[in-house]
Amino acid sequence: MSLNYLPEHAENARLALELALKEMGHLAYTRRTLFSQNIDLQWVKSLEQREDLSEKIDAFVGRFSRLQDHIGEKLIPRFAALLAEQPKSLLDVLAYAEKIGWVANAEAFVGARKLRNLLVHEYMADAELFLEALKTADEATQMLMDVVGNIARYADALGLSNHSKANEVDDRLKDAKQ
Secondary structure, eight states: OOOOOOOGGGGHHHHHHHHHHHHHHHHHHHHHHTSSSSSOOHHHHHGGGGGHHHHHHHHHHHHHHHHHIIIIIIIIHHHHHTTTTTOOSHHHHHHHHHHHOOOEEEEEEEEHHHHHHHHGGGGTTTHHHHEEEEEEEEHHHHHHHHHHHHHHHHHHHHTTTSSOHHHHHHHHHHHHHH
């Protein structure tokens, strides 16, 4: 008998993927509404007077951070456990995910984690630095969504669900673009 995965870890992996899909959908929506605006240095400087824009930034930063944390702390480790791997640190988790093809570039993932601090602290202190961090976070958002998509396709290949998770990823991204 040959097992493709350890069945005792399947439910936790499925639940982690379900949550990642929901978080991804919310982040995709916020990203679309935020970056549909012309974001430049003047826009960033107006954040102090525009609470509505500040709330949109807070929503984006919060959703970006939550998805990133969930991927690194729950989604990848639970899928690794499904495959009988037990990475210890975040770097081990990312190295494993890169090796198996879930993460395209572990260094880029770590770099995106550093963005969170800039996004949280810099828009009140340094508008130019915040603008660059915001643009970089826009690009990093696609990387996070790609990771969720890669793991969803992997889950489909393992037969973990009755319906396609990869199709769900595509549907959520499509909904967020409308």
